Amino acid sequence: MANCMVFHTQIASIMEVLANTAVAEICKLVDDDYAVFRLEITQSQKENRGLRRKLLEMKVSRERAERTMRERVLASRPSSVKILDRYRGMARGTFCRRLRSRSPFIYSSVPVAPFPSARVQMCNPEFGLGHLTGGHRNFVKPAGHNTWRDDQQITLDEGSGTSTQHVIMIESADGEAAGTGGSCLVKQERTEGDDPQHSREIQTVDTGDHSTTAMPQPRTRRSITAVSGMPNAVLKSETDKETLTVTKRLLHTGSDHRSDPERLRLGPLGCPAVPGSEYLPLFRQSQMTDHSCGDGDRDPLDTGSDDPSCSYSTELDPGNMPLGLETQTDMSRGDWNRYSSSVYYEGCLDKKGEGLVVDEVKVEGDTPPTRNGDRHLGDGHSQGRDFLDYRESLETNPNVTNHCTLHTFRDGDPVSMSMGPSDPHGSNDRARAQAQGGEATSGNSKDKRFLCMFCNKGFSCLQKVEIHQRVHTGEKPFSCTQCQMRFAQTGDLKRHQRVHTGEKPFGCHLCRASFSHSSSLKRHQRVHTGEKPYSCPQCEKRFSHQHHLKMHLKVHTGARSFACTHCGKSFSERSYLRIHQQKKHSIL
DNA sequence: CTGGGGAGGGGGCCC
């Protein structure tokens, strides 16, 4: 019996040992698996971060590529604004004026004249020779001149090269409405070499000619407290000696977001540093006023939609000169497209002025989704389109606050009024229609649960989302072996290859015409049916072709977008201009 | 010669 008890005890102890061993092994396995899982999770997280980083880099690289493209175009245009290296002095009594120019390097009108450190000056030969110092002509606007013309030359004097100065400018959108009576504040900071008597940092300067004329008091006076905050742009010369900090802050948030300087502040279009130039662009934004009531004063180079990046006909109403930086933009002719990226990207130059650093992608969605203007932002075809579509997609984001009254722009866009064959009074663009119709995305239905990470648009399956997102990422995995063109969708490539093969599978059953596009056939068949779905809203004339209507609308608007650079003669179409130049100027 | 209009080519994108 005793032996039996001992035996049982031994067995029990053995069982316990075995159990403990088993538990230990199980725990070890669990720990190992846990470690493996953790490692995998960590790796996945790293991959995710890497992908996000790549995605962001892709965006930035695309943005830079576009900017480079624009810079090339802009570089060929004479800039009327210069930032001088040395301070040349400036007379007292210079007022803050609104700068406006076609140049992309238009900055701020900063009335810093009373200070030796004045560095931003307005110069206009028309106003007479001001104070000549050091070979630089600084012009002071005389009494009686309340306006600045397009052709005014503007000189920005950066002051002495040894001092670091900050010019902070405040203006408000309602300054536009304030007309000439508005004012702006200029905060000027000097970090070294300041004359104590000029150490005032804040000065309120009336933009009107109050010194000589009894202009009404400005309706708006900005508080200097609004100056505080981070500078929106820090620009540094290549010599790294001078820093010009400009802050613009919107003090009045009116309903018209077109003039929102925060939104238009600095974009890739706004800060293109001219290669090889030491001049630093500060702003290029709303000076690109393009009034539809063109009076022929447009820059011949400004060919409307023809010039994707350099078209900023800036026609101001002399009697209603707004204030400060020009922030009004007339998008009535699709000008949004010209600097769409500047609208949606907040950027600033890095310290070396090497390029834009995209801080964030603004998704305010207050940009009119016009694609009727100029879709050519960059290379003349698809590059700009991507951004437009990206912007357009942003507008469809239900999470995006849409402050913009889209119809406001479209009302001014004669082209978009009657473009749709089914809807002669607007919204032929489906995305636009969706946005306008309140369905911000096409994926609100239950079966469209796969959302685009960029625009939140919904799709029914993951693959469709992936294809759609190529719109945003610019990915074009399908390339043509014969012409190196690339496409985001395989169907597009297949269709494109008919260009090389000559295949035209879509034949008209009423005639012998055949087409490579099904839509071309359908469009062609209107020849037989007499269908003219595109009607002019102004003269009730109808067209079978959308482009016909678009061209026809120019008859009403008087738009002449294509100007000859040799004789200045304007044409409504590029082909007319080309023929003219071939015949008149022997330009091929 | 100019410019309005007709028509086709072709890419982007969505369903």
Next chain:
DNA sequence: GGGGCCCCCTCCCCA
């Protein structure tokens, strides 16, 4: 993958 729509571009004809 195909169909379809939208858009821009270009060429051509003709008053």
